[in-house]
Amino acid sequence: MINNFSPIREINQRxxxxxxxxxxxxxxxxFQLSYSSSGILTFPFFNKAVINYFELTKEQVRNFNITSxxxxxxxxxxxxxxLISLQKLNENQSNWSFEFRAILPxxxxxxxxxxxxxxxxxxxxIVMTGRMSDITVEKQLEVDLKISEQRFQFAxxxxxxxxxxxxxxxxxxxxxxxxxxxxxxxxxxxxxxxQKWDDRIHPDDINDYQKEFExxxxxxxxxxxxxxxxxxxxGNYKWILSRGKVIERDLNGKPLxxxxxxxxxxxxxxxxKALKKTLEIIxxxxxxxLNFAHIVSHNLxxxxxxxxxxxxxxxxxxxxxxxxxxxxxxxxxxxxxHQTIEHLKELxxxxxxxxxxxxxxxLDSYLNKVLAILGEEINNNKVxxxxxxxxxxxxxxxxxxxxxxxxxxxxNAIKYSHPDRIxxxxxxxxxxxxxxxxxxxxxxxxxxxDRHGEKLxxxxxxxxxxxxxxxxxxxxxxxxxxSMGGKVEVESKKNIGTTFKIFFNNxx
Amino acid sequence: MKFxxxxxxxxxxxxxxxxxxxxxxxxxxxxPKFFENxxxxxxxIKTKLNKGENPPDLILLDINMPILDGWQFLEEFKTIKxxxxxxxxxxxxxxxxxSTDKNKxxxxxxxxxxxxxxxxxxEDLKEIFSN
Numbered sequence: 001m002i003n004n005f006s007p008i009r010e011i012n013q014r015x016x017x018x019x020x021x022x023x024x025x026x027x028x029x030x031f032q033l034s035y036s037s038s039g040i041l042t043f044p045f046f047n048k049a050v051i052n053y054f055e056l057t058k059e060q061v062r063n064f065n066i067t068s069x070x071x072x073x074x075x076x077x078x079x080x081x082x083l084i085s086l087q088k089l090n091e092n093q094s095n096w097s098f099e100f101r102a103i104l105p106x107x108x109x110x111x112x113x114x115x116x117x118x119x120x121x122x123x124x125x126i127v128m129t130g131r132m133s134d135i136t137v138e139k140q141l142e143v144d145l146k147i148s149e150q151r152f153q154f155a156x157x158x159x160x161x162x163x164x165x166x167x168x169x170x171x172x173x174x175x176x177x178x179x180x181x182x183x184x185x186x187x188x189x190x191x192x193x194x195q196k197w198d199d200r201i202h203p204d205d206i207n208d209y210q211k212e213f214e215x216x217x218x219x220x221x222x223x224x225x226x227x228x229x230x231x232x233x234x235g236n237y238k239w240i241l242s243r244g245k246v247i248e249r250d251l252n253g254k255p256l257x258x259x260x261x262x263x264x265x266x267x268x269x270x271x272x273k274a275l276k277k278t279l280e281i282i283x284x285x286x287x288x289x290l291n292f293a294h295i296v297s298h299n300l301x302x303x304x305x306x307x308x309x310x311x312x313x314x315x316x317x318x319x320x321x322x323x324x325x326x327x328x329x330x331x332x333x334x335x336x337x338h339q340t341i342e343h344l345k346e347l348x349x350x351x352x353x354x355x356x357x358x359x360x361x362x363l364d365s366y367l368n369k370v371l372a373i374l375g376e377e378i379n380n381n382k383v384x385x386x387x388x389x390x391x392x393x394x395x396x397x398x399x400x401x402x403x404x405x406x407x408x409x410x411x412n413a414i415k416y417s418h419p420d421r422i423x424x425x426x427x428x429x430x431x432x433x434x435x436x437x438x439x440x441x442x443x444x445x446x447x448x449x450d451r452h453g454e455k456l457x458x459x460x461x462x463x464x465x466x467x468x469x470x471x472x473x474x475x476x477x478x479x480x481x482x483s484m485g486g487k488v489e490v491e492s493k494k495n496i497g498t499t500f501k502i503f504f505n506n507x508x
Numbered sequence: 509m510k511f512x513x514x515x516x517x518x519x520x521x522x523x524x525x526x527x528x529x530x531x532x533x534x535x536x537x538x539x540p541k542f543f544e545n546x547x548x549x550x551x552x553i554k555t556k557l558n559k560g561e562n563p564p565d566l567i568l569l570d571i572n573m574p575i576l577d578g579w580q581f582l583e584e585f586k587t588i589k590x591x592x593x594x595x596x597x598x599x600x601x602x603x604x605x606x607s608t609d610k611n612k613x614x615x616x617x618x619x620x621x622x623x624x625x626x627x628x629x630x631e632d633l634k635e636i637f638s639n
Binding site: 294297298299301302304305306308309310312313316317322326329332333 | 533603
């Protein structure tokens with residue numbers, strides 16, 4: 001039968017019967033609808049599927065009062081909306097589509113979509129035929145998706161993390177509002193291409209970032225992770241941690257899309273920096289303490305051994321003159337020990353007073369004061385002084401330390417001047433890596449740093465009655481500078497001269 | 509007596525006096541030559557070499573000294589060691605109980621025979637001179 005069917009052929013009686021039977025038995029919900037301008041909705045035809053689907057009783061079907069039945073079954077909000085939608089149909093439209101909910105006795109709430117073609121439309125009545133389908137599953141998916149999207153949106157807004165999504169084929173990129181906020185950007189600051197974002201990376205961090213990104217893109221790392229400094233709209237840098245993963249590759253493994261997050265780790269980085277600084281201070285203090293312990297042990301031991309050895313000698317000696325001689329040495333040893341203890345006390349004071357009060361001191365006037373103290377020595381040795389220190393430069397320092405440091409370096413420069421030259425001392429304040437440095441340069445004997453560099457600021461046996469007092473002086477000077485948060489360096493060439501560089505710490 | 513020519517290298521003059529006395533008290537018939545730093549001692553050895561004399565038999569060497577300390581002396585000594593007609597016995601005698609110094613001495617095993625911590629006793633001295 002079906003094989004013989006042709007739409008061109010005139011439909012005969014038998015075909016009509018066949019179509020009626022087919023439509024009636026189709027699993028799709030087929031209907032004919034008529035709507036009059038007076039607001040009357042009727043269903044001249046509906047197939048068996050409609051009866052089954054809408055769970056109509058035989059009585060309801062027989063009474064043919066289908067409108068009131070539908071009114072009962074269709075969700076009240078949707079029924080009124082359906083009437084409004086039908087009212088709005090005009091002559092130019094050829095079809096009608098409407099989604100609605102129905103509450104069915106056993107199936108419960110279901111979503112339907114009705115699609116119909118307008119068959120006949122005149123001033124008074126519209127007649128159309130169409131089909132309805134159950135779209136509950138699709139609707140549920142739509143609702144679930146909406147909920148999920150809302151959740152995601154909320155999560156993105158509530159989270160401190162930003163999200164980015166990069167299309168590697170087009171280099172078009174999406175940055176969430178949180179990512180934008182991190183760089184103080186607003187919605188009208190359009191960052192739609194990858195490069196616009198990358199332009200804000202700190203120049204020193206670009207190489208590492210590109211390396212990490214390439215590694216992941218080339219499938220050499222399981223995910224991409226990189227922390228870098230990024231320029232904010234106000235011109236400051238923030239530390240941003242970026243993590244991501246390629247989520248789509250083509251058949252050749254070429255990446256198509258990568259998604260990731262941004263985290264502002266500026267505070268964490270600053271805390272890390274502060275912690276590192278604290279650790280450095282502790283290590284420094286620890287090593288000074290250890291060094292101090294060695295100094296104490298060594299210096300005290302050298303005196304006490306002398307005492308022991310001298311006393312041993314006294315026990316063995318009978319000759320009064322010899323005993324008197326040994327006692328003379330004991331006296332010398334005792335004086336030396338006393339001096340050692342004085343020096344050690346001085347060092348303990350310096351190291352105890354790491355938080356010793358600092359005052360804003362005018363470097364130039366302090367230097368003038370020291371030069372005045374040494375005036376006689378400077379005149380006697382015909383020392384030429386050259387100063388290049390801004391009159392208004394103030395330094396937070398301990399007053400007695402500053403005086404002692406300037407005094408010590410100047411005295412040394414005079415003491416170790418070259419016999420063949422008129423001594424010259426240059427005082428220069430310069431800036432090196434944002435730090436103020438006082439350079440004290442002389443044209444004196446110079447020091448062979450290869451030989452003595454290590455010992456120069458050390459505290460070797462200067463606690464003995466050593467004629468070379470440079471050791472302890474420089475050792476104390478170095479400790480005073482370091483206790484004020486600064487440091488000291490030396491450059492020297494034998495027979496040319498020496499330059500001491502004192503790095504000041506401008507923090508109070 | 510095996511050691512006739514002895515160098516004492518120490519910047520502490522009190523130690524020079526003590527060594528002199530200890531040697532007399534222990535009937536060790538040696539008059540050592542005293543040097544106040546490593547440079548003086550190296551020059552002392554070189555002078556002997558240049559005069560064609562024998563090097564000293566024994567050196568008592570302090571570590572912490574100005575100009576050239578004990579370690580620097582040993583470095584210089586290595587460079588002239590091959591020119592010596594005979595071996596010189598070297599003992600370190602120091603007030604440093606620091607393990608860094610004691611370990612460092614092990615790097616000079618072929619130059620330094622032993623490490624004595626001050627105070628030096630009559631027994632230490634006898635031990636050195638009975639070898």
